[in-house]
Amino acid sequence: MRYGGIVMVGGALSAAVCLVGCTSGGGLHHDSQANTPLSSSAGDVQAAGPRVVVDGVVRSVENRVECVTAADMTFVNIGSFSDGIAATLAAGDNPTLQSLTLGVIDGHPVMYNSGHGAAEPKVTKSGQSYKIAGGATAGLSTPATFELEFTCPVRR
Incomplete structure:
Protein backbone atom coordinates (compact mmCIF):
# COMPACT_ATOMS: atom_id res chain seq x y z
CA MET A 1 0.00 0.00 0.00
CA ARG A 2 2.83 2.35 0.89
CA TYR A 3 4.58 1.61 -2.43
CA GLY A 4 1.36 2.37 -4.36
CA GLY A 5 1.12 5.79 -2.70
CA ILE A 6 4.72 6.59 -3.62
CA VAL A 7 4.08 5.55 -7.22
CA MET A 8 0.95 7.74 -7.38
CA VAL A 9 2.77 10.79 -5.96
CA GLY A 10 5.73 10.20 -8.30
CA GLY A 11 3.39 9.91 -11.29
CA ALA A 12 1.58 13.10 -10.33
CA LEU A 13 4.88 14.97 -9.98
CA SER A 14 6.06 13.67 -13.36
CA ALA A 15 2.83 14.81 -15.00
CA ALA A 16 3.11 18.25 -13.38
CA VAL A 17 6.71 18.65 -14.59
CA CYS A 18 5.68 17.60 -18.09
CA LEU A 19 2.80 20.08 -18.14
CA VAL A 20 5.00 22.92 -16.91
CA GLY A 21 7.65 22.04 -19.50
CA CYS A 22 5.08 21.86 -22.29
CA THR A 23 3.47 25.16 -21.38
CA SER A 24 6.70 27.11 -21.00
CA GLY A 25 6.87 27.68 -24.76
CA GLY A 26 10.31 26.15 -25.19
CA GLY A 27 10.49 24.32 -28.50
CA LEU A 28 6.87 25.03 -29.35
CA HIS A 29 5.55 26.91 -32.37
CA HIS A 30 2.30 28.69 -31.45
CA ASP A 31 0.23 30.82 -33.80
CA SER A 32 -3.13 32.50 -33.36
CA GLN A 33 -5.07 34.61 -35.83
CA ALA A 34 -6.71 36.31 -32.88
CA ASN A 35 -3.34 37.77 -31.90
CA THR A 36 -2.27 38.70 -35.43
CA PRO A 37 -2.35 42.47 -35.91
CA LEU A 38 -4.36 43.76 -38.83
CA SER A 39 -2.40 45.70 -41.41
CA SER A 40 -3.65 48.97 -42.81
CA SER A 41 -1.87 48.29 -46.10
CA ALA A 42 -4.25 47.63 -48.99
CA GLY A 43 -1.75 45.13 -50.43
CA ASP A 44 -2.13 42.68 -47.53
CA VAL A 45 -4.82 40.05 -47.91
CA GLN A 46 -6.15 38.34 -44.81
CA ALA A 47 -6.90 34.63 -45.06
CA ALA A 48 -10.54 33.59 -45.09
CA GLY A 49 -11.86 32.33 -41.78
CA PRO A 50 -12.29 28.66 -41.01
CA ARG A 51 -15.07 26.73 -42.75
CA VAL A 52 -16.75 23.81 -41.00
CA VAL A 53 -19.42 21.66 -42.67
CA VAL A 54 -21.02 18.64 -40.97
CA ASP A 55 -23.52 16.51 -42.91
CA GLY A 56 -23.88 19.29 -45.48
CA VAL A 57 -24.68 21.98 -42.89
CA VAL A 58 -22.24 24.88 -42.55
CA ARG A 59 -21.45 25.56 -38.88
CA SER A 60 -21.02 29.12 -37.73
CA VAL A 61 -17.72 29.37 -35.85
CA GLU A 62 -15.67 32.24 -34.50
CA ASN A 63 -12.94 33.38 -36.92
CA ARG A 64 -10.06 32.09 -34.82
CA VAL A 65 -7.41 29.50 -35.66
CA GLU A 66 -4.57 28.46 -33.38
CA THR A 101 -13.42 16.81 -32.63
CA LEU A 102 -16.08 18.90 -34.35
CA GLY A 103 -17.94 19.86 -31.19
CA VAL A 104 -21.40 18.76 -30.08
CA ILE A 105 -24.20 18.74 -32.65
CA ASP A 106 -27.76 17.81 -31.66
CA GLY A 107 -26.45 16.62 -28.30
CA HIS A 108 -23.85 14.26 -29.78
CA PRO A 109 -20.08 14.76 -29.98
CA VAL A 110 -18.86 14.47 -33.58
CA MET A 111 -15.41 12.88 -33.70
CA TYR A 112 -12.84 11.00 -35.76
CA ASN A 113 -9.97 8.95 -34.35
CA SER A 114 -7.50 7.09 -36.53
CA GLY A 115 -7.20 3.39 -35.91
CA HIS A 116 -10.88 2.80 -35.13
CA GLY A 117 -11.69 1.14 -38.44
CA ALA A 118 -13.10 4.23 -40.14
CA ALA A 119 -11.88 5.31 -43.56
CA GLU A 120 -9.08 7.85 -43.27
CA PRO A 121 -10.19 11.39 -44.15
CA LYS A 122 -8.43 13.10 -47.04
CA VAL A 123 -6.05 15.86 -45.95
CA THR A 124 -4.61 18.38 -48.39
CA LYS A 125 -2.13 21.06 -47.43
CA SER A 126 -0.99 24.07 -49.42
CA GLY A 127 1.41 26.29 -47.51
CA GLN A 128 -0.35 27.07 -44.23
CA SER A 129 -3.83 26.14 -45.55
CA TYR A 130 -5.48 22.80 -44.87
CA LYS A 131 -8.57 21.04 -46.17
CA ILE A 132 -9.77 17.88 -44.43
CA ALA A 133 -12.79 15.89 -45.63
CA GLY A 134 -14.16 12.50 -44.71
CA GLY A 135 -16.29 10.56 -42.30
CA ALA A 136 -16.71 10.94 -38.56
CA THR A 137 -18.96 9.48 -35.88
CA ALA A 138 -21.72 11.39 -34.10
CA GLY A 139 -22.39 9.91 -30.69
CA LEU A 140 -21.50 6.24 -30.37
CA SER A 141 -22.16 5.02 -33.89
CA THR A 142 -24.03 7.45 -36.15
CA PRO A 143 -21.98 8.18 -39.27
CA ALA A 144 -21.43 11.81 -40.25
CA THR A 145 -19.54 13.50 -43.07
CA PHE A 146 -17.45 16.60 -42.62
CA GLU A 147 -15.36 19.18 -44.42
CA LEU A 148 -12.95 21.41 -42.56
CA GLU A 149 -10.93 24.22 -44.13
CA PHE A 150 -8.59 26.53 -42.25
CA THR A 151 -5.35 28.43 -42.55
CA CYS A 152 -2.77 28.44 -39.78
CA PRO A 153 -1.48 31.95 -39.12
CA VAL A 154 2.00 32.70 -40.45
CA ARG A 155 4.71 32.88 -37.79
CA ARG A 156 6.05 36.37 -37.25
Missing part, protein backbone atom coordinates in the same frame (compact mmCIF):
# COMPACT_ATOMS: atom_id res chain seq x y z
CA CYS A 67 -1.86 26.06 -34.55
CA VAL A 68 0.94 24.55 -32.50
CA THR A 69 3.57 22.24 -33.97
CA ALA A 70 5.55 20.05 -31.57
CA ALA A 71 6.94 16.52 -31.61
CA ASP A 72 6.13 15.99 -35.32
CA MET A 73 2.46 16.77 -34.68
CA THR A 74 0.34 19.81 -35.49
CA PHE A 75 -2.38 20.65 -32.99
CA VAL A 76 -5.18 22.92 -34.20
CA ASN A 77 -7.97 24.70 -32.32
CA ILE A 78 -10.67 26.43 -34.33
CA GLY A 79 -13.25 28.93 -33.14
CA SER A 80 -14.07 29.65 -29.54
CA PHE A 81 -13.98 27.30 -26.58
CA SER A 82 -17.73 26.73 -26.99
CA ASP A 83 -17.25 25.73 -30.66
CA GLY A 84 -15.12 22.81 -29.43
CA ILE A 85 -13.29 22.15 -32.71
CA ALA A 86 -9.83 20.60 -32.50
CA ALA A 87 -7.63 18.51 -34.79
CA THR A 88 -4.35 16.66 -34.42
CA LEU A 89 -2.36 15.98 -37.58
CA ALA A 90 1.00 14.44 -38.35
CA ALA A 91 3.20 17.41 -39.26
CA GLY A 92 4.89 17.82 -42.62
CA ASP A 93 4.03 18.39 -46.26
CA ASN A 94 1.75 15.31 -46.48
CA PRO A 95 -0.07 15.32 -43.13
CA THR A 96 -2.50 12.67 -41.95
CA LEU A 97 -5.36 13.24 -39.54
CA GLN A 98 -4.84 11.55 -36.19
CA SER A 99 -7.92 12.86 -34.37
CA LEU A 100 -10.67 15.40 -34.83
